[in-house]
Amino acid sequence: MNIISLSPFDLSMAAVLVVVLAFISLILKLGIARSIVIAAIRTVVQLLLIGLVLKTLFAYVDLLWVALLSIFMLLLAGREVMARQQRRFGGLWGYGLGTLSMFISSFTLTVYALIVIVGTDPWYTPQYAIPLLGMMLGNTMTGVSLALDKLTTTAWQQRAVIEARLILGQDWRTAIGDITRDSVRVGMIPMINAMAAAGIVSLPGMMTGQILSGTEPMEAVKYQILIMFLITAGTGFSAMLATWIGARHLFDDRQRLRLERLS
Amino acid sequence: MTILRLDEFQVLTLKPLSIEIKDEFICLSGPSGAGKSLLLRAIADLIIHNGEAYLDEKKCSEINPVQWRKWVGFLPAESAWWMDKVGDHFNKKNNPYLTLLNLPEDCFGWDVSRCSTGEKQRLAIARLLAQKPKALLLDEPTASLDPESVTAVELLIKNYAHEFHVPVIWVSHDDIQIKRLKNREFKIYNNEINEVMT
Known part of the structure; x- marks a missing residue:
C-alpha cells in the first residue's frame, strides 16, 4: 500500500481552480458564482464532518x-x-x-x-x-x-x-x-x-x-x-x-x- | 328505460339540486362559469360532491366508479386524445355511429394531430356512444360544429335516446337549439339551478 497523503496545500491548489471558475462566471454574469462558492464550501465542511464521524464510528x-x-x-x-x-x-x-x-x-x-x-x-x-x-x-x-x-x-x-x-x-x-x-x-x-x-x-x-x-x-x-x-x-x-x-x-x-x- | 335521479346533489358553491330525469331531454344553460360543466363533472363522479346520484335505483356512491362512469356517458366540452391514431381510442373496430356523423369509414386510420376540432368532437361522440351509456351528459356537444354536423349530432343523439330510453342533459348556449331539443329547460344563475317554466 503506497498512499500518497494529500496535504492542505495540495487541496488548496485544487481549490484555486474552483475560485478561478467562480471568478470567470462572475465576469461573464452567469449568475452562478455565488452558488459555486457556497457549494464548494459545503463540500469541504460536509466531507470533513463525515470524515470525523466515520473515524469515530469505525473506532466504536x-x-x-x-x-x-x-x-x-x-x-x-x-x-x-x-x-x-x-x-x-x-x-x-x-x-x-x-x-x-x-x-x-x-x-x-x-x-x-x-x-x-x-x-x-x-x-x-x-x-x-x-x-x-x-x-x-x-x-x-x-x-x-x-x-x-x-x-x-x-x-x-x-x-x-x-x-x-x-x-x-x-x-x-x-x-x-x-x-x-x-x-x-x-x-x-x-x-x-x-x-x-x-x-x-x-x-x-x-x-x-x-x-x-x-x-x-x-x-x-x-x-x-x-x-x-x-x-x-x-x-x-x-x-x-x-x-x-x-x-x-x-x-x-x-x-x-x-x-x-x-x- | 333509465331514470337519472339527483337527491340533494350539491357541488362547490352550487345550491343543492333534487331532480328526476326520465327518458327526456333536459337542456341546461347559464352564463360561462356558472357551474354547468361542474355539475356534469360531479354527476360523472369526477369531482367531490355532496348528496347522491342514482341511475334507476343504483346509488353512485355504492357502484364501482369505473362502472358508474361507463353508465353516465359524459362528453366534456373539449375532447382529449392520447394515442397517435384515431382508431386506437376505440375498443371495437367497427363503429355504427361514424357514418351517421358524416365521418368516413377510414377515419380510424387518421392521425389525431391532423383532425380539426369539429372532427375530433364528432369522433368523441362516436367514441362515447360506442360504450352504450345509460344516460348522456353532454357539455356543449355542438359548439365547435358546422350547421350540417349540428343537425347530424342532434339527430343521432335523439335517435340514441329514443332507442335506448336514456335521460339526456344537454348544455347549450344556443336558445334556438334549446327550443328545438328540450323537454324541460334548466338555468343556472347565481349558484341556483332552476327550471324554466314556459
Whole structure:
C-alpha cells in the first residue's frame, strides 16, 4: 500500500481552480458564482464532518450508531428529493413518499449485500455499511426525484387526458398508465447510462478511489460491479415504488383525479 | 328505460339540486362559469360532491366508479386524445355511429394531430356512444360544429335516446337549439339551478 497523503496545500491548489471558475462566471454574469462558492464550501465542511464521524464510528463498531447515521442520511436524501420536485405532494406526503420508497429499497438491498454478498462480521461493520448505503442513497435519490417529478408534472399537464380516460370507463391504473411507465423509465435512465458507460466512457468513482488508495485493479473492479448492480436495482425498485404509490395518491377512493393534492 | 335521479346533489358553491330525469331531454344553460360543466363533472363522479346520484335505483356512491362512469356517458366540452391514431381510442373496430356523423369509414386510420376540432368532437361522440351509456351528459356537444354536423349530432343523439330510453342533459348556449331539443329547460344563475317554466 503506497498512499500518497494529500496535504492542505495540495487541496488548496485544487481549490484555486474552483475560485478561478467562480471568478470567470462572475465576469461573464452567469449568475452562478455565488452558488459555486457556497457549494464548494459545503463540500469541504460536509466531507470533513463525515470524515470525523466515520473515524469515530469505525473506532466504536456499534449497531445503534450505524443505524442513527443511516437514518440521518436517509432523511437528508428525502429532503433533497422533495426539493427537486416542481410540483410535489402537499403535507407529509411531499416528504414521506420519496423517503419511504428510498428507505424500503436502499435499506433492504444494503442489508442484503452486507449479509448475503459481502458477508462482513458483524454485518453492520460501518466501514462497509455506511459507504454502501451512501452510494445507494445518492443514486436512488436521483432516480426517485426524476421519476416523481416526471409523474407529477405530466399528470398536471395531462389532466384532460387522464380525466377523458376515466370518463370512458378506464380504471385509474390504466388512465395514468402511460405516465407511470414513462416516469419509472425516466428514473432509471441515469443508472442504465452509468452501467453502459462504465469503464468505457467513465471510470466509476468508487473504483477510482480504491485504485488510488492502492487496491489491486481487479478487486476494485469486482466491487464496482457489485455496487453497480446494487444501485441499479435499488434505483429501479425505489423509482417504481415511489411512482406507484404517488400515482395511487393522485386518485381518491372513488378514482377521481385529485390534482389539488399537489402543491 | 333509465331514470337519472339527483337527491340533494350539491357541488362547490352550487345550491343543492333534487331532480328526476326520465327518458327526456333536459337542456341546461347559464352564463360561462356558472357551474354547468361542474355539475356534469360531479354527476360523472369526477369531482367531490355532496348528496347522491342514482341511475334507476343504483346509488353512485355504492357502484364501482369505473362502472358508474361507463353508465353516465359524459362528453366534456373539449375532447382529449392520447394515442397517435384515431382508431386506437376505440375498443371495437367497427363503429355504427361514424357514418351517421358524416365521418368516413377510414377515419380510424387518421392521425389525431391532423383532425380539426369539429372532427375530433364528432369522433368523441362516436367514441362515447360506442360504450352504450345509460344516460348522456353532454357539455356543449355542438359548439365547435358546422350547421350540417349540428343537425347530424342532434339527430343521432335523439335517435340514441329514443332507442335506448336514456335521460339526456344537454348544455347549450344556443336558445334556438334549446327550443328545438328540450323537454324541460334548466338555468343556472347565481349558484341556483332552476327550471324554466314556459
